[in-house]
Amino acid sequence: MQDRLDEVKAQVQAALQEAMAGLPPGELADAMRYACIGGKRIRAFLVMESARLFGIADEAALPVATAVEALHAYSLVHDDLPAMDNDDLRRGLPTCHVQWSEATAILAGDALQSLAFGLLTDARIGPAETRLALIDAFAGAVGARGMVWGQAQDIAAETAIEPLDLAAIKRMQQAKTGALIRFAASVGALMAGEDAGPLTEYARHLGLAFQIQDDILDLTGDEAEIGKRLNKDGTANKATFVSLLGLDGARDKARKLVRNAESALDPYGEAAENLRRLARFVIERDA
């Protein structure tokens, strides 16, 4: 799996560079490229591996994986803004608004979202109807019913009198990080015109497990290795999976979710082994 993840990383990095080649030179383009440096590329991996399950060539899936990572990069840039999570470190580098300015960070995020949608029109992806189905699902996943709604809930929770309970945190995370992860994992089925049910089920468990591991690492991880500020949630007195379940309870829950994620892939047999490995990797990672 690690080899395939490295391969996807290299493919996506090259595709992002290509998509941004020929932008008018200046701070905006520089900030957009800066925002796309690094990252685990888990979402791109989900796109490429779910496509492979249905016999779809890397060449066809790559523009979609690239769009997903461009969109993810925009969401991180905006989430890090002073008016949002106010973070100064991301992927081991100063955040975009620290490196450039708030205005440039807002605009770079905005332009990365436009870029992401533009990438989904790429003819290499396949028939026009397929591309439109992807764009429609993508718009739903990242907008006011999905990712942005989740981020709004997360921000609102910081100033709320009562911390979120477990059900509310799950709902928030299933939107904030889950919606894009579910989209990424279901791309193969969407492109093949097949039932996305098992992949969506897999991604639902995977997304939560990923978030729980993030909460665990926020408490136990190494800042230099992870490349962002840690223990911010504790300082903000914010409810997390760890604050609600305890460290051991959170670890148990994450392991259970990973087993559920693996089982959801039963219909695909051995072909889904990389996706199962990813699920285990998600809770074993220390960065």
Next chain:
Amino acid sequence: MQDRLDEVKAQVQAALQEAMAGLPPGELADAMRYACIGGKRIRAFLVMESARLFGIADEAALPVATAVEALHAYSLVHDDLPAMDNDDLRRGLPTCHVQWSEATAILAGDALQSLAFGLLTDARIGPAETRLALIDAFAGAVGARGMVWGQAQDIAAETAIEPLDLAAIKRMQQAKTGALIRFAASVGALMAGEDAGPLTEYARHLGLAFQIQDDILDLTGDEAEIGKRLNKDGTANKATFVSLLGLDGARDKARKLVRNAESALDPYGEAAENLRRLARFVIERDA
């Protein structure tokens, strides 16, 4: 023309409401709806009238007009942010971040951009290939080669040592406001698979004339009627068409541009009369 503009306003307002019906209730959805209140709907009018030129039904063009206005609303919300133009009044109401919060304004803008792209997948627009061509052109117009690039230039000019010269202001405005106006005016030709040359030429002149009239109104207009703060450019010691050409020179230039815009529509004869009237309206308006 005024009747048609009123009709388009009503159609777009209803379509925006419909597109945002069923959003999860809360501040995010409220702020998105708030950002879509009012406006002259000139861009929607351009879409609907350019479509009509090619015999395209209102029903097919309306989702495109709605997408253009949703995108425009997002751009105003982000442009008004404290880190950008820092405006507190827009369309006669407190700006989005004043009414809600900076975080909510950033997120509402983000979600309106996603919504705009989603609207362009509407099957009523026509064949899949047509919708993809529109999405591709739209992504180009509003992203890092178009609108967002223009806004970045505008922001950069505020802190630059030398004010922009006439050529640089034209280039900036042809991106910041011009790119979306050119897209809107060319929609009919794009949907009909015809040459968009004359409409793009028309929109190029129209967009500049519109901007010059904005600069004139910034100096001579009535704040209550226009619904936004005026004389900000003068205070910021920012180069504008008026500061570079003088008030009379700017008025002459705008009139000349409108004549050019009208002539560009010669190939369409009488059918383009509403678009010609719009061009004249753009420099006669006092709000």
